[in-house]
Amino acid sequence: MGKxxxxxxxxxxxxxxxxxxxxxGNYNIDFKRVxxxxxxxxxxxxxxxxxxxxxxxxxxxxxxxxHGITLSYxxxxxxxxxxxxxxxxxxxESFKMLSIFFYMLEQSNPRTTTKIETxxxxxxxxxxxxxxxx
Numbered sequence: 001m002g003k004x005x006x007x008x009x010x011x012x013x014x015x016x017x018x019x020x021x022x023x024x025g026n027y028n029i030d031f032k033r034v035x036x037x038x039x040x041x042x043x044x045x046x047x048x049x050x051x052x053x054x055x056x057x058x059x060x061x062x063x064x065x066x067h068g069i070t071l072s073y074x075x076x077x078x079x080x081x082x083x084x085x086x087x088x089x090x091x092x093e094s095f096k097m098l099s100i101f102f103y104m105l106e107q108s109n110p111r112t113t114t115k116i117e118t119x120x121x122x123x124x125x126x127x128x129x130x131x132x133x134x
Contacts, residue, residue, distance in 0.1 A: 036075050039063065040082025047080065048087040056080055098127060105131075 039059065047054050056076040063069045063076075071079075088094070102114035111132020 034063075034067075034069055034071070034075075036078035036082055039071070039075070039079035040086060043079065043083040044086040047083045054080065054083075102127075 043054060043059060046052065056073060059076045059079060060071055060073075063071055099116060102116065106112050106114060109132055113130045113132070114128070116127045
């Protein structure tokens with residue numbers, strides 16, 4: 001007899017040692033335990049390598065080959081976003097740091113010019129900089 005977290009009691013009526021259910025090891029799209037968060041954690045180190053671009057199709061093939069899991073494109077797309085967020089941080093935080101980066105660039109290189117154009121609706125329109133070498 002056991003007790004679940006919500007206080008409901010349960011007990012085992014009978015136990016079958018040999019299972020007859022089919023378990024092929026491959027899970028389909030309805031396998032709910034594989035979240036985009038977990039997949040994002042798996043691919044976080046891979047997405048920061050600028051020499052190797054990870055496409056959603058790459059994630060689909062790797063998850064199928066290594067883990068036998070078929071994923072929807074939507075879940076893979078969310079997983080890639082989570083991996084990028086974990087590896088690179090929040091894009092809005094990076095945008096806030098852009099003006100600080102440009103300021104430090106101008107301080108380090110006196111002939112450098114920087115410019116950030118923004119739009120009140122969407123945020124960043126364009127940033128440009130010209131590195132003035134000494």
